[in-house]
Amino acid sequence: MSDCCKSNDLSSETSKLEVCPSCNVDGKKVKIITLKSLLKPMALNSLNANLDHYFCSTSNCEVVYFDSEKKSYFKSDIKVQVFQKDSSLDVPVCYCFDWTKGKLQQSVQNELASQPVEQIRKNIKANRCGCEVNNPQGSCCLANVTTFIDQLS
Known part of the structure; x- marks a missing residue:
């Protein structure tokens, strides 16, 4: 596992922001391993691992992840509750x-x-x-x- 909890200092790679296509709030860039681990198989089948992906933390937005081309993954596409x-x-x-x-x-x-x-x-x-x-x-x-x-x- 990486040192995800060892430092509060985020690199520009992981702190890059993009706007959620559903709620228009900034999302936080996440590593592709997160999506590979947490997407259900049907959603994983459509993942473009070559794009940047972002996490939307807005509580009333159904989108959990979206990519740089604005493809969205919803709560129903995730293996766990968010x-x-x-x-x-x-x-x-x-x-x-x-x-x-x-x-x-x-x-x-x-x-x-x-x-x-x-x-x-x-x-x-x-x-x-x-x-x-x-x-x-x-x-x-x-x-x-x-x-x-x-x-x-």
């Missing part, structure tokens, strides 16, 4: 270590809000994360986890 686009409590916030919205909510209610973050950091330090193949956004989830916990507190 944190940014699904409000249910069973949706993962941390895809590598199974921290769902519900589990994070329980931690906060039990006054153990720091435990998920500590556990995730420990696993990151041990080089166990695989965000580029598990997380639809193709990058580290730790910011999503801390933001979600902060919103609950």
Whole structure:
């Protein structure tokens, strides 16, 4: 696995933005390995791996990925629920270590809000994360986890 969680310093390659063809909000460039890992077979059949691909994080937009030619891949084309686009409590916030919205909510209610973050950091330090193949956004989830916990507190 790459060092997706080891640094907050994004290269220009992974931070390049393009506008989602559905909601017209900037999407974030993702590596092709993310799409290859998370697209269902029917959607994968139409993937042009030679193009740049982007992640749309807009909550009310059905598009998850789109390419530089504006071909879109929708929530229904993805193998997993997408944190940014699904409000249910069973949706993962941390895809590598199974921290769902519900589990994070329980931690906060039990006054153990720091435990998920500590556990995730420990696993990151041990080089166990695989965000580029598990997380639809193709990058580290730790910011999503801390933001979600902060919103609950």
